[in-house]
Amino acid sequence: MTGRIDHVVVIGAGAMGSQIAMVCALAGHRVTLTDADPAALERATAQLRQRTDAMVAKGRRSAQEVDAAWNRWATAAVPPADADLVIEAIVEKLDAKRALFAELDARCGPDTVFASNSSSFVPSSMASATGRADRFVNLHFFNPALVMTCVEVVRGPDTADDVAAEAVEFVTGLGKVPVVLEREIPGFVANRLLGAVRDEALALYEGGYADIEAIDTAARTALGYPMGPFELMDLTGIDIGYLTKKARFAETGDPADQPSDTVAALVADGHLGRKSGRGFYLYDQAGQRLGKAL
Ligand SMILES: NC(=O)c1ccc[n+]([C@@H]2O[C@H](COP(=O)([O-])OP(=O)(O)OC[C@H]3O[C@@H](n4cnc5c(N)ncnc54)[C@H](O)[C@@H]3O)[C@@H](O)[C@H]2O)c1
Missing domain, CATH: 1.10.1040.10 (N-(1-d-carboxylethyl)-l-norvaline Dehydrogenase; domain 2)
Incomplete structure (x- = not known):
């Protein structure tokens, strides 16, 4: 893994969050996947086991690569505070996302970068619930995240240049193709x-x-x-x-x-x-x- 981002915390273990978390683990990051619903974490882990087994069976990944990814993997009911990067993939409701980011802002260190996988809400609509709009971007993965290569990196009006650059480097390190939006617009590109x-x-x-x-x-x-x-x-x-x-x-x-x-x-x-x-x-x-x- 290159860059400053080691520990990635993915919040929301649904269709998107679970696969985003595995993409990060396979790329060499330490990952913690969290969800308010323990059953969602169990479901996600079981489904991902099947997927990584299939990757090995089809020769797309070696057994060692997959084992190493699972060794970097953890789940938790509450997001740990020591994340370098948080990727939020919870329900598509603005109030819920804002409440989550406000809570994380109070708990995480000042360097932690916040990212949302929202399909419709622009970064500024969520970043304004935090005191770190300069460290906020959208990282918009496509479904299924383990397969689709595009990730839109959406800058809000206050996103710092170094954070945007770090986000692009992170996405590239995942083996994905970053598409940068210099200005936010609903729906992205x-x-x-x-x-x-x-x-x-x-x-x-x-x-x-x-x-x-x-x-x-x-x-x-x-x-x-x-x-x-x-x-x-x-x-x-x-x-x-x-x-x-x-x-x-x-x-x-x-x-x-x-x-x-x-x-x-x-x-x-x-x-x-x-x-x-x-x-x-x-x-x-x-x-x-x-x-x-x-
Ligand atoms: N499904 C898609 O095709 C797609 C594509 C790109 C982006 N997105 C975006 O990704 C996000 C997640 O979508 P999804 O399809 O994976 O949803 P999903 O319903 O499959 O999963 C959402 C998960 O979040 C959990 N959750 C809800 N509120 C929470 C909270 N406050 N704290 C912790 N966990 C919470 C739920 O228990 C659930 O497991 C949305 O913002 C959506 O717009 C979805």
Whole structure:
């Protein structure tokens, strides 16, 4: 491991936090994964054991590398105060994140860097709950964190240059690709690009220019996307995008941030995509696509 950051404390052992913690352990950091719910810690550890066993079985990592990572690994109910870096990956609620960071600010040493994995809250909205806005960044990992290489490093208005540089060095040391945002903006880069494509796809459909299958086909066969925007919305859940847009609209008041009529109607009818058997497309019990629903 290079750099000043040795001990990483990851808070929240859900889908994101558990894998982020293992990424750090595999890269040579001492890691403590914590969660308010002891069952979440047990679940995360069991799932990660399966994943690291599979890495060895598939020859992606040696047994020694994986054993060494587990030897650097600990779990705890309460975050230890001696972290060099805290990565927060708890529930996506601003009040909960602010309360957690305020508590950590009182307990951790002045050098500890705070990072949030939030998908929607900008650094300043959380850093203002602490007395160390200069030592606060967002480190936005993508799901699944063990696989996806991009990590957005989002600077708040008060983030110090050396902290931003340290964050980039840390992310690079994890074997990930840092994408730096010099200024904070909700949605950051990747999800804004995704949102722009999704909005245009919906506008083309609602304008009657092309049907959903044609638009998805163009995205796959002309742009090389692994799946089209309607297929992706069905996969991730139409309600997720709807709620993200609602939250953005509440923040900006910009009518362009309102969910489209098509999405609002699907959510109102409970047609949320693959998980409900119907969204833009129809699915059978096994999740196989049967055809267009719109
Ligand atoms: N799921 C994704 O695809 C994704 C992608 C990128 C970023 N994110 C962000 O990562 C964060 C976590 O998302 P997730 O999908 O892993 O959530 P999750 O619901 O799977 O896990 C959250 C965990 O946090 C724990 N928790 C809640 N409040 C806590 C507290 N005050 N102290 C300690 N533990 C607490 C819960 O017990 C739970 O185990 C969110 O901010 C989300 O926006 C999610």
